[in-house]
Amino acid sequence: MESKFKELYDRLPVFGQNIILSGYSAILDHQRYSGKFNSFKKLLEESQYYSSEQLNNYQQNKLQDLIAYSYRHVKYYRKIMDERNLTPDDITTIEDLRKLPILTKDLINKNFTDLLSDEYDMASVAKGHTSGTTGSPLEICYSNDLIHINYAMLDRQYAWAGIKLKRFGDRIAVIRGNVIVPLHQNKPPFWRHNYFHNHILLSSFHMSQDNLASYIDKLERFKPKVIDGYPSTVYVLAKYLKNSGRKLKLEAVLTSSETLFDFQRELIEDSFQCKIFDYFGAAERVLFSTECDKHEGHHIASEYGITEVLDKNDQPVNKGQTGYLVATSLHNRAMPLIRYMTNDMSAVKNGLCSCGRNLPLMDDVATKAEDLLTLKDGRLISPSVLTHPFKPLTSIIESQIIQEDLDNIVIKLVTSSEFSQADEVELIHGLSERLGKDVNIRIEKVDFLTRTTSGKFKWVISKVALGI
Ligand SMILES: [Zn+2]
Numbered sequence: 001m002e003s004k005f006k007e008l009y010d011r012l013p014v015f016g017q018n019i020i021l022s023g024y025s026a027i028l029d030h031q032r033y034s035g036k037f038n039s040f041k042k043l044l045e046e047s048q049y050y051s052s053e054q055l056n057n058y059q060q061n062k063l064q065d066l067i068a069y070s071y072r073h074v075k076y077y078r079k080i081m082d083e084r085n086l087t088p089d090d091i092t093t094i095e096d097l098r099k100l101p102i103l104t105k106d107l108i109n110k111n112f113t114d115l116l117s118d119e120y121d122m123a124s125v126a127k128g129h130t131s132g133t134t135g136s137p138l139e140i141c142y143s144n145d146l147i148h149i150n151y152a153m154l155d156r157q158y159a160w161a162g163i164k165l166k167r168f169g170d171r172i173a174v175i176r177g178n179v180i181v182p183l184h185q186n187k188p189p190f191w192r193h194n195y196f197h198n199h200i201l202l203s204s205f206h207m208s209q210d211n212l213a214s215y216i217d218k219l220e221r222f223k224p225k226v227i228d229g230y231p232s233t234v235y236v237l238a239k240y241l242k243n244s245g246r247k248l249k250l251e252a253v254l255t256s257s258e259t260l261f262d263f264q265r266e267l268i269e270d271s272f273q274c275k276i277f278d279y280f281g282a283a284e285r286v287l288f289s290t291e292c293d294k295h296e297g298h299h300i301a302s303e304y305g306i307t308e309v310l311d312k313n314d315q316p317v318n319k320g321q322t323g324y325l326v327a328t329s330l331h332n333r334a335m336p337l338i339r340y341m342t343n344d345m346s347a348v349k350n351g352l353c354s355c356g357r358n359l360p361l362m363d364d365v366a367t368k369a370e371d372l373l374t375l376k377d378g379r380l381i382s383p384s385v386l387t388h389p390f391k392p393l394t395s396i397i398e399s400q401i402i403q404e405d406l407d408n409i410v411i412k413l414v415t416s417s418e419f420s421q422a423d424e425v426e427l428i429h430g431l432s433e434r435l436g437k438d439v440n441i442r443i444e445k446v447d448f449l450t451r452t453t454s455g456k457f458k459w460v461i462s463k464v465a466l467g468i
Pocket of ligand 1: 357
């Protein structure tokens with residue numbers, strides 16, 4: 001939310017905040033479920049039962065359209081194809097894609113304007129921000145089609161879990177990164193209502209041991225069919241249920257945006273007496289994969305994009321072998337991302353799912369392992385919610401959050417020369433908004449960030465032992 005609007009929102013009584021949230025959701029609803037949403041939804045209902053050959057044909061037709069379009073309307077692709085003496089006729093199959101180079105985040109930053117289609121302009125196109133595994137922000141432009149297919153994908157994922165997602169649909173509890181409850185508030189309600197969608201939004205920022213009982217009491221009264229949230233946050237609720245000898249029966253838990261660890265899945269499924277339907281949607285919207293009710297892996301949505309798994313020399317690996325996920329969006333005309341390197345790792349499984357769908361299966365995405373931050377008042381903070389203040393700051397190349405002790409957090413930054421005092425103030429403000437004013441946040445500019453001995457990078461290092 002804009003800071004002026006946020007100030008006003010924070011001063012409203014709870015009921016007023018509920019009304020604002022519901023109204024805002026109605027506006028968003030119109031944007032999400034208009035345009036091609038219905039035709040995508042219908043396609044996804046049918047295509048989930050396509051044969052492998054039908055799926056392949058769908059992808060190749062879409063790919064041919066995308067390549068022809070990109071050659072005609074996107075300067076960057078015209079240039080790289082001309083340099084290689086390629087025309088759209090040379091790229092007609094999925095194997096042909098390898099004739100084109102990998103698109104890295106760095107290349108996007110360097111060729112940002114040239115990657116935008118000449119049919120779209122920056123002022124009117126939808127934009128998204130993402131932070132990669134090393135915390136470096138990236139801006140991507142999206143066409144409306146991509147937004148509509150994204151919501152159609154989400155709709156199918158909910159349908160696989162037996163839940164009706166749309167307006168006035170099933171009761172859903174959402175626990176994600178939005179600051180919907182003022183941070184200084186120290187008494188319930190630590191949630192707000194979206195009456196339009198029949199959702200309750202729970203704050204991820206007030207989850208201290210003292211407050212958790214009120215969260216669970218509220219969930220018992222609200223009776224959601226499903227909780228949708230980050231695994232680490234839903235885990236806090238599940239752990240509290242276990243510690244207090246309680247269970248809360250739901251029909252499904254939907255998790256996404258973070259690595260879902262086995263220990264989290266076991267406890268969450270036990271405490272909520274239902275299955276987890278994990279889904280993975282890369283923030284750059286090039287790849288969407290979802291679990292069906294057989295839970296034999298994540299089905300890659302072939303209708304959404306083309307996914308390759310490559311080794312560190314950009315060569316394809318065999319099925320069953322882990323590699324880097326490189327993906328091509330089939331629906332983003334505003335800024336086509338072709339062979340985009342995601343920084344996430346996984347493997348395509350051998351064999352198909354016993355549910356009968358031919359959409360390929362992928363292992364869980366193994367990104368960085370993340371710790372929860374523990375604050376002095378006992379609140380537990382999921383690292384995913386801390387990614388938000390970094391996203392608009394393009395002058396940050398890499399970042400790392402280190403919690404030294406309960407009072408002190410150090411943010412290590414590798415920055416470009418554009419990084420300004422104002423950026424620093426904005427970052428600290430965004431983090432304080434989430435962690436509280438009494439945490440001392442210090443920025444430390446460094447030339448590089450250290451990796452673990454295995455070469456892995458941890459975005460968050462918490463030196464404080466978990467409080468639960
Ligand atoms: Zn399946």
